[in-house]
Amino acid sequence: MKEYKVNHIPANQLGITGKADDRLWKKANVLTDFCSPWRDLPITPTEFRALWDNENLYFMFQVVDTSIHIDKMGIGNESINVSDRVELFFRQDDSLTPYYCLEIDPTPRIMDFKALPNRVFDFDWKWPENNLIVKSHSDCNGYIVEGSIGKASLEKLNLIQNNKIETGIFRAKYQKVDASTYEPIWISWVDPKTETPNFHTATSFGTLILGEGSPNFPDR
Secondary structure: OOEEEEEEOOOOOOOOOOOOOOHHHHHOOOEOOOEOOOOOOOOOOEEEEEEEOOOEEEEEEEEEOOOOOOOOOOOHHHHHOOOOEEEEEEEOOOOOOOEEEEEEOOOOOEEEEEEEOOOEEEOOOOOOOOOEEEEEEEEOOEEEEEEEEEHHHHHHOOOOEOOEEEEEEEEEEEEEEEOOEEEEEEEEOOOOOOOOOOOOOHHHOEEEEEOOOOOOOOOO
């Protein structure tokens, strides 16, 4: 499994603004190793960063995209599901019974749900209350999605084991085909080695490793 080390920072020091402008983000490792295994097309860069403290797991996506697509015809999950977005999936183990999904578009609307294998989705389930903050920012160059997830909720869902969180990191890009049609390009950190696009499989996950603290932090 691919691994990404999540560096530790002092508690309650990182500010979530949607612009990823807190200097502590400079402490994070930069993940740019994304691919679209199912289509031989160039993809614009996707950058992911994560940090953690004793209270929260922090995450940030920075996406280069000069043609952001936000569906305005549908409502709720129906609309988010056909919009550009970034995604985080969390699982307890490779049985995927269950796993938990956060799909966030650039506005930022959130589609959060609980899942079982073979695409059994429970959209009535919501991330534990007061344990999820998400903000975003868009401009002509692309968008940023920035957020925090309460460590207490990750522990309650049994998602942190031996300082590791098994995680899928994804992006969906809707490309215009004609005046009224868009088709998705599916982008993943881990190539799941499936014949057709599929994030909802055990082979699409990597591991976030919660690193130890360090005294060397950038000035705020």
